[in-house]
Amino acid sequence: MFESLSDRLSQTLKNITGKGRLSEDNIKETLREVRMALLEADVALPVIKSFIANVKEKSLGLEVSKSLNPGQAFLKIVNEEMVSAMGEANESLNLATQKPAILMMAGLQGAGKTTSVAKLSKYLKEREKKKVLVVSADVYRPAAIKQLETLATEVGVEFFPSNIEQKPIDIANAAIEHAKLQFFDVVILDTAGRLHVDNDMMDEIKDLHKAINPIETLFVVDAMTGQDAANTAKAFNEALPLSGVILTKADGDARGGAALSIRHITGKPIKFIGVGEKTDALEPFHPDRIASRILGMGDMLSLIEEVERKVDKDKAIKLAKKVQKGKGFDLEDFRDQLAQMRNMGGMASLMDKLPGMGNLPDNVKDKVDNKQFVQMEAIINSMTPKERAFPDLIKGSRKKRIAAGSGTQVQDINRLLKQFMQMQKMMKKMSGKGGMMKMMRGMKGMMPPGGGMGGMGGMGGPGGMFGRK
Template identity: 75%
Template sequence: MAERQKKTVLVASADVYRPAAIKQLETLAAEVGASFFPSSTDQDPVDIAKAAIEEAKKQFKDVVIIDTAGRLAIDDEMMAEIQRVHAAINPIETLFVVDAMTGQDAANTAKAFNEALPLTGAVLTKADGDARGGAALSVRSITGKPIKFIGVGEKTDALEPFHPERIASRILGMGDVLTLVEEAERKLDKKKADKLAKKLSRGKGFDLNDLLDQFHQMENMGGMAGLMDKLPGMAGMAEAAQSQVNDGALKQMEAIIQSMTPKERSFPDVINGSRKKRIATGSGTKIQDVNRLLKQHKQMQKMMKKLTKKGGMKGMMRGMKGMMGGGGMPGGPGGMPPFKM
C-alpha cells in the first residue's frame, strides 16, 4: 500500500500469546516502511487494538492493520476473544489469513471463522505450493467471500492481489503475462537497463559485469522458474527449469564472477588456464564450472549483439531459440549446457 497506493500505514500486534510475534511484526514493519505501534504480552488484545487506532488518528495514518493471534477453529475462548476485538473496533476489512498447504483444514477453519465473524475476504499464503489452486477454491466456496490477496513466496513482495482469471490461466498452463509485466515494471532496475542499452548501441560488448546484473534482475523476478511459470505454454517446464536453474546455481555463478578481478570481468578473453584455476579456488567451485559460465556468457553476448542489429526482437528470439536447443530446455542439442551444482 505504501509503495503502490501511496498510503500511510500503521500496524499493531494483538497476539499476546507469542512474544516473538510482536517482535516479528516490528521487524516486518521496518522492512516495508510502515509505522509500528508497540504492544506487550500483558495487555488485553481489545485494549491494544483500540489504542492503535487512536494513535493512528493522531498521526493521520490512512490505514491501520491489526494482527491477531492465530487460532484453531475448536478454540472457543480465543474465537470469543477475536469477536470482542472485532466488536470494539468495527473494521472496514476483516481478512481471514489461511495457509494453502493445510488442505482440508484450511476449509474447515475458514468455515468456523466465517460463522464467528463478518469476513470481507481471505488472504491465501504459501499458494506457490498449491499448484492446482484447491485451497483457494475451497475457501471461496465455503465462505462465499473473495480471495483478496495471495502469497506466492516468502518475501514481502511475494504478496500480490488475487486475480481469479490470472490464477486460472496459470493452472491451465496458459501463463500470466499481465502479472509478469506488472512485476517487471516494479522490480526491474530501469536505470541499469537503459545504461546497458546505451552501452550496446555504442558497440561496446556485453561483459561479465553486465551478466552479473542480469542474474540479480532475474532473482528479483523470482528466478527462472518464476518467470517460466508466467509465460504461456511454459508452466509445465517451470519445475524442470527449477531443477536446473535454481537459486543455488545462480549464487554459484555470482560467486564465480565475484572471484574475478575487475579486468577479468570487463575483458573475459584474458581469462587463461591459471586464472581459471585461481577463480575456481576463490569461488569454491571447479574449473569446469568456470568454463561453463564463460560459455554461457559468450552465448548471451551473441544474443545481445543481435538486439542491436536491424533484427531487433526477432534477432533476440532467434538467439533464444538457439540457446533453448530448438525449443527444448537448456542443455538440449546445440543449446545452453545445463546449470549444475
C-alpha cells in the same frame, strides 16, 4: 504453484483440443478426467459438482466461433468456469473511510498471519503509497509481538508496541488513537491465532471486532490445507463479517484445492495470495491470471507488472544504448542481468508465469535452481575489473584463481563463460536490424531437445545455465 493440478488438466485438455469436433462421448470422457483432477487437487465436492455441470451444459450447446476449433472452444469454457469459481476479478482492499482505515487479520496459528501483516504493510506502503502502522494484539504468544516488530523494521513501517499484560481491546484502541494523532492512513491489527476453531477464541475476536469496527476483516489461511482451508474460513465467516481472504504458502501448494474452493464455500473473495517467504512475495489475487497459470497458459500480465516494478529502468536504458552503439556486452552487464532476475524471484518464479512452461521436460525443470544465480554472481565478483571488461583474458591460471576465490570448480567458470558468450551473441543480434526477432530465433535454437517453448533458450542443455554439471 498448483503444479500437479496444472499438469493433470493440461494433459487432459490437450487430448481434446486437437479434436475436429466435440461429441457427447468425448466431452463426457474429458469431464471425467477433469473431475478426477479436481478430486486429486482436494477441491471441495460442491465446487466440483457445480464446475462440471456448468462446463457440460455450455459444451453441449457449443457454438464455435470461426477463429477456434471445437477443442479450443472447450478449453475456453473450462477457463471461464475456473475464473468464475475463483471470483471473476480481483477485489481490492476497501480503504475508502475516515483515516485511519483499520484492517484486522484473523486466522489459525501457523497460517502465516504475522508474516502476512508485514507483507501487506509493505504492499500498501510501496504500491499504494500509504503510511502504515502495524500492531499485535496476540497476548498469548510473546514471540508473535517480537516477530511483528522485527518484520516491521525490515519492511520500513511503524510498529506500535504492546505486551502480554495488556488486553487485546486496549492494545487496539491505543494503536488507533496513536494513528489518528500521527495521521496514519492504515492500521493493520494482528490477532491471536489458535490451533483450532474454539468458542473462547471466537468470543474474544467478536468482541475485538465490535470494539474497533474495522473496514476490512481478512482471514489468513494456509493454501496447503486444501479444502479444509475453505471449511475453516466458513467457520470464521459465521462468527465474523469477513471481507476477504489471504491465501498463504501458495508457492508450496501443488494441488490448488483451497484457491478453487474458498469463494464458492464462503462467498468471500481471495484478495491476496502469498507466493514465498520474502516480504514482497504477496500478490493481488487475479482469478483470470491464476486460471491461466493452472491451465498452462502462463501469466504474462503479472510478469509484465513485476518487470515494471522491479527492473532498474535506468540500467536497462543505459545497457540498450551501450549495445546499440556497438560497445558490447561485458561480464559486468551480465552480472547486472543475473541480479535483476534474482530480484524478480529467480528462474522458478519467471517460469511459473511464462506460457508453455508446463511442456518442459522434468529433467529441465528440476535443474531450475536459483542457487546457480548466486554462484554465477560469486564467480563474476571474483574477477578483476579488467577480466570482466575483457573476458578473453580469462585463461588457465586465471580460471584457477577465480574458482578458488568463488569456492567453485574450473568447469563452473567454463560453463559461465559459455553462457555469457551465448548472451553476448544475442545482444549483438538485438543491436542490428530486426534485432528482437533474431534474438528470439537464437534463443529458440539454444533450447534443449523437447524443451517446448523458445524464449527460454540457454537455460537447459549441456552448456546451458541449468545444464549438466
